[in-house]
Amino acid sequence: MRIDVISIFPEYFAPLDVSLIGKARERGILDIRLHQLRDWAHDVHHTVDDTPYGGGPGMVMKPGPWGEAIDAVLATDPAAQPRIIVPTPSGVPFTQKLAMEYASEPWLLFTPARYEGIDSRVMAEYGSRVRVDEVGIGDYVLAGGEVAVLVMVEAVGRLLPGVLGNANSAVDDSFAPGAMENLLEGPVYTKPPEWRGHEVPEILLSGHHGKVARWRRDEALRRTAKNRPELLAALDPEGLDKQDRQI
Ligand SMILES: CN1CCC[C@H](Cn2ccc3ccc(-c4n[nH]c(N)c4C#N)cc32)C1
Numbered sequence: 001m002r003i004d005v006i007s008i009f010p011e012y013f014a015p016l017d018v019s020l021i022g023k024a025r026e027r028g029i030l031d032i033r034l035h036q037l038r039d040w041a042h043d044v045h046h047t048v049d050d051t052p053y054g055g056g057p058g059m060v061m062k063p064g065p066w067g068e069a070i071d072a073v074l075a076t077d078p079a080a081q082p083r084i085i086v087p088t089p090s091g092v093p094f095t096q097k098l099a100m101e102y103a104s105e106p107w108l109l110f111t112p113a114r115y116e117g118i119d120s121r122v123m124a125e126y127g128s129r130v131r132v133d134e135v136g137i138g139d140y141v142l143a144g145g146e147v148a149v150l151v152m153v154e155a156v157g158r159l160l161p162g163v164l165g166n167a168n169s170a171v172d173d174s175f176a177p178g179a180m181e182n183l184l185e186g187p188v189y190t191k192p193p194e195w196r197g198h199e200v201p202e203i204l205l206s207g208h209h210g211k212v213a214r215w216r217r218d219e220a221l222r223r224t225a226k227n228r229p230e231l232l233a234a235l236d237p238e239g240l241d242k243q244d245r246q247i
Pocket residue numbers: 086087088089112113114115116117135136137138139140141142143144145146148
C-alpha cells in the first residue's frame with residue numbers, strides 16, 4: 001500500500017518511522033511519502049492561509065497550494081487514483097470497519113489541514129475525479145489533522161498482511177467482524193500468577209481452551225455493558241447464546 005500525506009508539519013509523522021509501521025515500511029509493505037505543502041506556496045513567505053470570506057475567526061487554507069500539491073501527487077502515477085481522506089471534526093466517524101475498508105485500498109492520500117480547514121473548493125475540484133472522504137476520529141476538536149492521520153495510518157497499517165505477527169492477529173480485535181464484533185476486549189493477564197495479593201483468574205491457568213474462551217466472552221460482554229452499553233444494543237440478538245444473555 002502507498003500512502004501520501006500532504007501537511008505543513010511533515011515532522012509530525014516521525015512516529016511512522018518506529019514500531020510496527022516503521023518495520024512495515026522497511027519491509028516494503030507500506031510506502032509512506034510525506035510532502036511539505038509550503039513547497040507549493042510560491043510567495044516569499046510560502047503563505048498557505050488567508051482570512052475567511054464572510055468574516056469569522058481564524059484563517060482558512062488557500063486553495064492554490066493544495067491544488068498544486070494534490071496535482072503533483074496524482075501526477076506521480078497517472079494510471080492510478082488514490083482515495084483522498086480529509087481529516088475533519090465534521091467528518092464521518094473513523095471506525096474499525098472503515099479502517100478495514102481502507103486497508104483494501106492500494107493508495108491513500110491524506111490531506112491534514114490546520115487553521116479552520118481547507119477552502120472547500122479544493123475537495124469539490126477533486127471529488128468529481130476521485131473518492132474523497134471527510135473523516136473524523138472523535139467528538140472533540142484538535143488543532144489540526146495530523147494526529148488523526150497518525151491514528152488512521154496505524155489502524156489501517158496494522159491490518160495489512162504481514163504487519164502483525166499471527167500472535168497479534170487483528171481478527172480478535174474489538175469491533176472486528178465476527179465473534180468480537182461490537183464487543184470491547186476483556187482484561188488481560190501475564191506472569192506472575194500472583195502479584196501484590198492479586199491472583200490471575202483460575203480459569204486462565206486451567207488450560208481448558210473452551211472454558212477460557214467462554215470466560216473471555218463473558219468478560220467482554222461485562223466490560224461492554226459497563227463502558228459502551230450502546231454497542232450491546234447493536235448486537236444481533238441472534239448472535240447471543242443463552243449464557244450471553246445471563247451477563
Ligand atoms: C475551531 N476550529 C474548528 C474546525 C477545526 C479546527 C482545527 N482543525 C483544523 C484542521 C483539522 C483537522 C481535523 C480536526 C479534528 N478535530 N477533531 C477531530 N476528530 C478531527 C479529525 N479528524 C481539527 C482540525 C478548529
